[in-house]
Amino acid sequence: xxxxxxxxxxxxxxxxxxxxxxxxxxxxxxxxxxxxxxxxxxxxxxxxxxxxxxxxxxxxxxxxxxxxxxxxxxxxxxxxxxxxxxxxxxxxxxxxxx
Numbered sequence: 001x002x003x004x005x006x007x008x009x010x011x012x013x014x015x016x017x018x019x020x021x022x023x024x025x026x027x028x029x030x031x032x033x034x035x036x037x038x039x040x041x042x043x044x045x046x047x048x049x050x051x052x053x054x055x056x057x058x059x060x061x062x063x064x065x066x067x068x069x070x071x072x073x074x075x076x077x078x079x080x081x082x083x084x085x086x087x088x089x090x091x092x093x094x095x096x097x098x
Contacts, residue, residue: 005036005037006036008033009032009033010031014028016028023054024054024056025054027051027053027066028049028051029049042074043074043076045075046071046072047070048068049068049069050066052066
């Protein structure tokens with residue numbers, strides 16, 4: 001089976017421009033995520049930045065809207081695949097394309 005999954009994630013968020021006695025403010029945040037699987041290192045890496053506005057609708061309710069922008073990258077290292085190892089063990093030479 002090889003090596004198990006390895007996952008790392010970090011996130012942060014905070015209010016911004018929040019003043020005393022004012023209920024309208026901005027929220028900012030972000031997160032990063034990395035996941036690698038097995039010996040083939042099939043992986044996903046992503047990062048996002050977030051921005052939200054929070055405004056009071058009345059005494060007990062608030063209205064918020066936000067925007068999120070980010071990226072996702074997928075990758076793999078196929079040089080260490082098990083198929084290549086098995087083919088060599090049974091006596092066949094595998095091409096570099098495998």
